Amino acid sequence: MCCFKNGENIEQALRLFKLLHRTRQEVFKNDTRALEAARQKINEEFKNNQSETSEEKINELLKIASDVEVILRTSVIQAVHTDSDKISDNVWFSFICCCYFSAVLPLSFRQ
Numbered sequence: 001m002c003c004f005k006n007g008e009n010i011e012q013a014l015r016l017f018k019l020l021h022r023t024r025q026e027v028f029k030n031d032t033r034a035l036e037a038a039r040q041k042i043n044e045e046f047k048n049n050q051s052e053t054s055e056e057k058i059n060e061l062l063k064i065a066s067d068v069e070v071i072l073r074t075s076v077i078q079a080v081h082t083d084s085d086k087i088s089d090n091v092w093f094s095f096i097c098c099c100y101f102s103a104v105l106p107l108s109f110r111q
Helices: 007-027 032-048 055-075 094-109
Strands: 078-083 086-092
8 A cells, every 4th residue: 555645646656657557568569578577677666665655755756757757768769680780670679678677777766
């Protein structure tokens, strides 16, 4: 159960949670490994912070979640390796997801 001090933070957290998942589905479509890694990481980070009671910390976490969504939506590139020296557009690199969610999110969400 969430321990947010007001309903506005709960609504904002739920909106960001859903938005991150929609962005994940769009950004990593056709890449089941990246989709699953991102799904697990988003769920894990929100679950780990669901009992936060500090209004300041909650606002900080909401800002980070919003920033992560923007970065994910605008900074991940779509490509597939087709030859030893060529890359074509159509599938997301799994390593982008793994690197991003393994390095950036834990640093951002944890105290």
